[in-house]
Amino acid sequence: MSRITRRDLLKGTAGAALLGATGGLAAPAAAAELSFKPEAGAKLRVLRWKRFVQGDEDLWTANTQKFTKATGVEVVVDNEAWEDVRPKAAVAANIGSGPDIIIGWYDDPHQYPDKLVDLTDLAEYLGGKYGGWYPVSVDYATREGRWIALPLGAAGNCLVYRESWMKEAGFDSFPQDTAGLLRLCQALKKNGHPPGFALGNAVGDGNVWTHWLLWSHGGVLVNENNEVAIVSSETEAALEYARELYETFIPGTISWLDPHNNKAFLAGEIGLTANGISVYYAAKNNNSPFVGDINHANMPVGPLGKPSELNLFTQAMLFKHTKYPNAAKEYLRFMWEKEQYEPWQQAAIGYITQPLKAYEQNPIWTADPKHTPYRDTVARMFHNGHAGKLGYASAAAMADFIVVNMIAEAASGATTPKEAMQKAEKRALRYYRV
């Protein structure tokens, strides 16, 4: 309690007010330009996940060089496979040494909040200047009213389908609700173009669509009080739906890992899947004969009545062990400003959806109408600890594939929906026991 000073409180309420006000067009009273003065002789080490799209890395490097030119601060950027960043960041936090800035995933900052530099001033400045943060950005990056990370965005996930096969199945436009999706999938299967969604222990694709499926029916792993609440009629409805949907899938999906759906879609084996924009990108790059036939749609809305997606959220963390906090903050500010962020987002062809509302205007989203659904993925998502809190338990539960396994078990008929959710409850209780 004593840690919250009056100043913090004022800042907090001002931030909340800004967030509240930015829903409309009213430009928030833009804060004065903010900048941090890098320490003399500052050098920075940045660790980020290795790009999925070449343009991402190219422009990130170019922007970084621009920063070095402007400030004289040398920045070394290391790239690591995306799944390896999480353990590395944890080690850096534990031993108090390593890269100054790490761009990690999901709820990483909530594993070691005390080791991170407070970025509230920077986040409030950026939020004020760029139309405010999406609610989920605030969920992911703040803890007890203080910003412990700076959201970079999310690798958005949409339904990827073949336009002509959808029409052939009797649909003029892509269905907007889960019931319509099921009908489409059944028709696609009948025509020999079945859908396929990853149901193996696929870190990215598996978690993303199964959480959407659970949430879209109103099911949650934990409630608002962070208590396990997976056993519910809503979850059961979700599992029944999963079973019907699974019947339309191409065989083998319960073994699918992250790359399988991309391969199958690009080979024309499946007519529908959930994925990032990378399938479209790969089809374009390889001059796929059906690149013009690929289209995207946002994940449909289920009985919950509102969008309920999960996307691979990524954010920058600045560690307290850095010797040059001001240089690091200045680097983050620089990279997140429109002059750098928008071209970078374009170079990454929209692989990363912005965390700040103003970047919805980025021409990349409308340059090709097929990009547009990805624009809205952050606005449409929940955080992975929904409806509870982010922390050790939310990270561990997702890493243990509790939701993925539950849906795969019920969908494939290995267990009844009831058994599947009871098993999931028991597993979740282990992590949420404290």
Place this chain on the structure above:
Amino acid sequence: MTEAALGQPAIYRPTLWSRLNNSRNLLGLILMIPTAALLLLFLTYPLGLGVWLGMTDTTIGRRGVFIGLENYGFLLDDSVFLLSVFNTFLYTVVASVFKFVLGLWLALILNQHLPFKALLRAIVLLPWIVPTVLSAIAFWWIYDSQFSIVSWTLREVGLIDEYVNFLGDPNNARAAVIFANIWRGIPFVAISLLAGLQTIPPSLYEAATLDGASRWQLFRYVTLPMLTPIIAVVMTFSVLFTFTDFQLIYVLTRGGPLNATHLMATLSFQRAIPGGQLGEGAAIAVAMIPFLLAAIMFSYFGLQRRRWQQGSDND
């Protein structure tokens, strides 16, 4: 001083230094220190740390507190862990039996006089030489549910209509990963046993042949007993490698489908590193130790120490 003063003859009393200087025991001790330090530093310490971590609730990013055997208590009640123990046993037993039988068979064939003997032996080693991850990726394609070469061939030939769901059905997946492990493990067994076969003196075979032994009897009463010590060592290693396998599973299935191929090693990793539950992951890893010890003891006592090899009658 007093002794000299009393004029008694001086007895040679080695000083402590000269005693130490001439002590073979001390020299031995000193020479052992580097090895002992290495063992302590790189084996005992990590092992001890693992055992300790298994009794704490350490997570990545938070120093844990001692919780005794609570992790193990939770694991005993954890269906995924119990499934992984079952999988690990199934995987180890089935793969080891096949590796032994096929490896021994291959060794016997290679021990014959064949043309291009050296070349053949080199080729046999290939699966063992290829890095596991590479061969695992090859199998990943072979087992793919849409692009499997095996399924494609069978379908072209007209034997099947649907692609085989290699990794998409729990039992198929178990069989598939075990097959990949066997393929990879046979060369090690075969080449090691071949080396053993070549140490058996030909005179034994000659003597047995003169006694009118059949080929089966030659194998049963000469080859097999002479080979037993090598078999014990080779199979101990083979069982250990199989029991602790990680890469193959991690590339092929990540423990799926429905955790049907999760081994203790892969589950330990999944819980400890991506899941951040270091204490629990360590507990799973430590839980492997008794099984490994049992495997070693079995092959040591069961296979290696035959009385006839030490001069007594075989009973």
